[in-house]
Amino acid sequence: MDLNSPLFDRIRVKPAKSAPEKPKAKILCSHPGCQEEGVFRAPKGREREGEYFTFCKDHVREYNATYDYFKGMDDESMAKFRQADAIGHRPTWKLGDRAAASHVDETVFAEARAARRRGLKGKAPQTEAAPRYNALALKALMTLELDGQATQARIKARYKDLVKRHHPDANGGDRSSEDKLREIIQAYNYLRANKLV
Template sequence: MPRAFQYRPKFVDIRVRPPVEGETPEPEADVYTLKPGERPCDHPECRKAATARAPKARDMLHEHYWFCQPHAAEYNRNWNFFAGLTEAEIRRRQTEELMTGGRPTWEMRAGRMSRESAAFAARFGTGQGYKDPFGMFGGGGHSARKPEPERRKLGKIERNALADLDLDDDADGPAIRARYTELVRRLHPDANGGDRSGENRLQRVIRAYQSLRKAGMV
């Protein structure tokens, strides 16, 4: 071949060198090796880096699994926040989400026996601060009103149970029993010619009454 037509590579020759007999081939680089600062996906046998997090359970929203993007999508498709709840509990949660965003709420006032209330009343009773002749601020004036009795403290389960029975928070045992008997007689299918349209409400009434009995209110 003439000299002018000889092959002269202009750049680095990238042709693969054939393996030499008896030579141990170099191990291939692991494309799934985690970089510093990356965490592995929590899905079993997955070697990819985790890039998304997902809550572990409905009552563990602040604890998370870490998944790669495909496994995070699979986890989200199978996630059901309301799994295991009754229809009444689902409706109650949806109402709370609309009213308060699902966050707990507290009364914006100090209790009558709190430290702040005691210090406030002491200042008025000893002549410090403003005069309160009518006892409007708990200072004990000549025409001070008698303190109202504190309402009994109810938990969320008891308040919801009373609401299912259409009763106020101050309902006593006889009133609860009377209301329960009235609703059972009204909603039972035998009292409606076999009509089962009120059966769901009847089940809520029975569960509410059992919760109140368990709480010692009946």
């Protein structure tokens, strides 16, 4: 941004007028007989959610020490409240207990499941088209002793099998097939680099 631009020369911002602060009304402590300022808020209780007392520091400490949200509730009511609180007091129901579920015709689903088991889905089952490979990919497949019809899963399985067979650790340290192993790894890396595996 060019600070010397003539476009920004004409922009003027007036400073905010400082208004005199209005004196706040002094809120007295809610404790009977106390004339100190009530600065601290304390909840009024379970039946009066969202409402607060205002206490001075000494009386809020006294109130908090004796405050019990569950005062007057029996153990069963407290357990129900805590369970409902875990889900935010929202309504819940058991699966399948709703009225809409009782009007469903089960034969529709039974027929669909039976058709699926028989293989009658309305469409002919689609066979996987054989992948097409270029000349280098075919050469890599031949190194892995596969033909041009090989699937990704078959290529991976064959690669693992050949690596296990030609690896020096699997042959008791014999390094005679090390060149073959190198060719297999290079062929697989080529297929992987071209996203064929």
